[in-house]
Amino acid sequence: MKYLVLFVVVIVGLMFIKKAQQPRSVRPPQPPPKPKIPEAMLPCSHCGVHSPASRCVWRDGKPYCSEEHARLGS
């Protein structure tokens, strides 16, 4: 019985050591998250409604809120 306890202690000890020796997950340091830059809001050249730059319809270098206004022009 004494040996059984000793055996368990040794096993637990070995497991603990093994766990401690495991290389910690090597992850490259992650760059800090970039602060989200609010998207530029551009006024429609036809009606003046501000739309996000990525959703603007561009015509002749001018932003428009929709295809319709791009067609109508400024």
Ligand SMILES: [Zn+2]
């Ligand atoms: Zn418009």
